[in-house]
Amino acid sequence: MDIPLFSDSYFMKEALKEAQAAYEKDEIPVGAVIVCNNIIVARAHNLTEALNDVTAHAEMQAFTAAAGHIGGKFLSECTLYVTLEPCVMCAGAAYWTRIGRIVWGAADDKRGFTLSGERVLHPRTKTDSGVLKTECSSILNRFFRGKRKTDRDNIPPEPGMN
């Protein structure tokens, strides 16, 4: 399938490349890019294990990098593309950035910010969801299936079984 240049799917594909980079580092595979005037100003992927830091979500790093690139704190003219629905921490950070728009792929039915009753985002932040959601979910499912398999393989045999 051809993906039109600079479409939401086009940029989500770029976020998926970041998710793949996380996957290859044995990190929960979530990736993000921040786009301003069709230019990717920040790319990041989850690094919570490598950095031993639960705040090192793809979005958090992307916000910091984008502000550094732009030279201002606010991202009102930017769009965040992220493969998984942001959690409350990342949505709370997005509020402070005043980001113009957030587009995510897969929904997060456990920790997604939309589960919160209150509106966490800045009132001017627009949102869209479900862009390439099959690909975005698929890489996560693949990761967790692999983890469960590894865990099973590492279970010591029951006493008396060997």
Added chain:
Amino acid sequence: MDIPLFSDSYFMKEALKEAQAAYEKDEIPVGAVIVCNNIIVARAHNLTEALNDVTAHAEMQAFTAAAGHIGGKFLSECTLYVTLEPCVMCAGAAYWTRIGRIVWGAADDKRGFTLSGERVLHPRTKTDSGVLKTECSSILNRFFRGKRKTDRDNIPPEPGMN
């Protein structure tokens, strides 16, 4: 007034020293310390202006520093002391750290996480508030009064007034 060693007030005084350090850098004066077995394992103050990064709240830096100090991602045995009630981003980060307890001084009536209808923190995280709240509010009020005065002083005179 004597403050008992290792009491909540004692550690909030340490967080207030961090808030004062922020004040002296012309940052919104919020300070935090993270304590584990009566030892301060992280100290931080707001650096959003200096770092040009809206995610550089005192708590976020303290979480990262504490995890680095402890060598594990989770802060279940730790207490965060922070001079101002955490925002949704910081409370969302606290969830991921599974921190044992959060104690704050002044309430944040605009962006405090307790304004959110949903429970943002980890179910095992205990909270207390109002510790040294007068001192914690006072440094913020002094900062914003100073800002308003500076803004007034910088207003150019009305045409015809000079």
